[in-house]
Amino acid sequence: MSTLLNATVEADRELLPAVVTAVRAAGAHLRERFVPRTELDNRAAVFAAITATDAESLPFLREPLLAARPGAGWVDDELAAGDLPAGEWWVADAVEGNINYIHGMTDWAVTATLVRDNQAVLTVVHLPLVDETYTAVRGGGAFRNGVALRASAKTGLDAALVGTGQAKPGEDRDTFRRIGESVTAMLEAALVIKVSVPATLQLIQVAAGRSDVFWQYSAVRSGLLPGALLVAEAGGTVTDTEGNPWQLSSPDFLASAPGLHAAARQVLATVR
Structure with a gap:
């Protein structure tokens, strides 16, 4: 790995704790509000609940992440697609799996990813209900609660x-x-x-x-x-x-x- 790449990886790694803190704070707030049941009865109620839950989580993410990386842009539209403009962008999902969250199911998370010139360079995924935090820095490995991850060795x-x-x-x-x-x-x-x-x-x-x-x-x-x-x-x-x-x-x-x-x-x- 080149000296320049090493320095970039190290700089991104130094940013990681602030991102983990923000994502875990959002997750903790959502966990306190989580109810393992649903009383939704129509499409309008489903979308209103999704919007309300996003609004609960976003304040814990937006300001801390923008403060951690001044000058970076912000994207929190979880249905957006395609390339971003040049430079750095935070791509966050305040409640990844919001449809599950509002229906009282457990498969949901909070995520934040730093994208630099359309390449993800840092990400944090937190699962509040099982207290698992997945992190990765481009060129620096992937981890779950600090333990290195490795893809399957299967060949068939x-x-x-x-x-x-x-x-x-x-x-x-x-x-x-x-x-x-x-x-x-x-x-x-x-x-x-x-x-x-x-x-x-x-x-x-x-x-x-x-x-x-x-x-x-x-x-x-x-x-x-x-x-x-x-x-x-x-x-x-x-x-x-x-x-x-x-x-x-x-x-x-x-x-x-x-x-x-x-x-x-x-x-x-x-x-x-």
């Missing part, structure tokens, strides 16, 4: 736990078709398939070696950026479904254990 899809999910409500018909066809194709190739949201909670399992493959037909950035960095820093492979380097502008996404990437691509190549 017939032994693999794989997963996908819907990125957002209201995807177009062609995306729905591709999701369905890919699930059928993977059911025939993999050991077990999991279809769930949010993406980040599947991707941290790929980074931890607990799960083996995740793909998604989407360019929604907030759900993919944290996990993409964690998987890559844990030794996994991150591309689009055709094997090209994944970028914010990529139309789809594939992350896997290194020994399964070629096989996963081959299966997904049947979906057009």
Whole structure:
């Protein structure tokens, strides 16, 4: 590693504690409000609850993160996609898996990722209900509660736990078709398939070696950026479904254990 790259990694690593503090504070607040039941009865109530929960969490993130990195931009639209302008941006999801949170389910987190010239360079994912904090700095490894992560060593899809999910409500018909066809194709190739949201909670399992493959037909950035960095820093492979380097502008996404990437691509190549 070059001296310049070493210095950049070290500077980003020094920023990490402030990000962890902010994300954990938001998580603690959400945990206090969490109710393991739901009384929602229509679509309007669901979206109102999502908006209200985001509003509870965002103040714990926005000001501390902007203070930690003066000059960085801010993005908290969890459904936004595509490239960002040049420079540094915070991409945060105040309640990743908010749909689960408001329905009284446990699969949710708080995330914050620093993006520099459209590359994720630092991320923190906190799961308040199990007190797990996942961190990664580009070039500096990936960790869960300070313990290094390593992607799965599997080499056969017939032994693999794989997963996908819907990125957002209201995807177009062609995306729905591709999701369905890919699930059928993977059911025939993999050991077990999991279809769930949010993406980040599947991707941290790929980074931890607990799960083996995740793909998604989407360019929604907030759900993919944290996990993409964690998987890559844990030794996994991150591309689009055709094997090209994944970028914010990529139309789809594939992350896997290194020994399964070629096989996963081959299966997904049947979906057009």
